[in-house]
Amino acid sequence: MTAYASASPTGSPDAACIVRVCRDCCCGTESKHPGVDHDGLLARLExxxxxxxxxxxxxxxxxxxxxxxxxVTPSPTGRAAGARPVWLRAVLDDATVDEVSAWVRLGGPGVAGIPRALESRVFAPSGLSLTWAMV
Known part of the structure; x- marks a missing residue:
């Protein structure tokens, strides 16, 4: 993947990345992550x-x-470059959300290299997770 200094606006939702934020049984809950403003982080990402x-x-x-x-699912451009969705763990603070946002603005997977600050958060999901994410 090649890192770019900037990217032009997508102009169309169909040309954009998709960022899927897990918010169900434990992700995004006060009981699992007390003191985290989950709604605030989601709004910050949007x-x-x-x-x-x-x-x-x-x-x-x-x-x-x-x-x-x-x-983070690649845009059609990223897919054409061979990129696949990138799964990130422990997205629990403003700095991490800002890194994800900046990467997506640069084009995301297949267009811009993953930021160093996010490298340690990348993980390989289980086959069951992959199947469920496509539903």
Whole structure:
């Protein structure tokens, strides 16, 4: 993947990345992550991606041990470059949400290299998670 300094606006939701935010059984809950403003982080992600992604609230993605999970699915351009969805764990603070947003604004998977600050958060989901995420 090649990192770019900037990217032009997508102009169309169909040309954007999809950012799926797990918010069901444990991700996004006060009981699992007390003191985290889950709604605030989701709103920050929606604003931060600035039209470069469709941000979707998802049912459980069956990766509860990695909570809070965010999946960044490449745009059609990223897919054409061979990129696949990138699963991120522990997206629990403003700095991490801002890194995800900045990466998506640059084009996301297949267009821009994953930021160093997010590398340690990438994980490989189970086959069951992958199946469930496609529903």
């Amino acid at each position: 604003v931060g991606t600035g039209g470069h992604a469709r941000v979707l609230r998802s049912a459980c993605l069956l990766a509860c041990d990695e909570s809070n999970v965010v999946v």
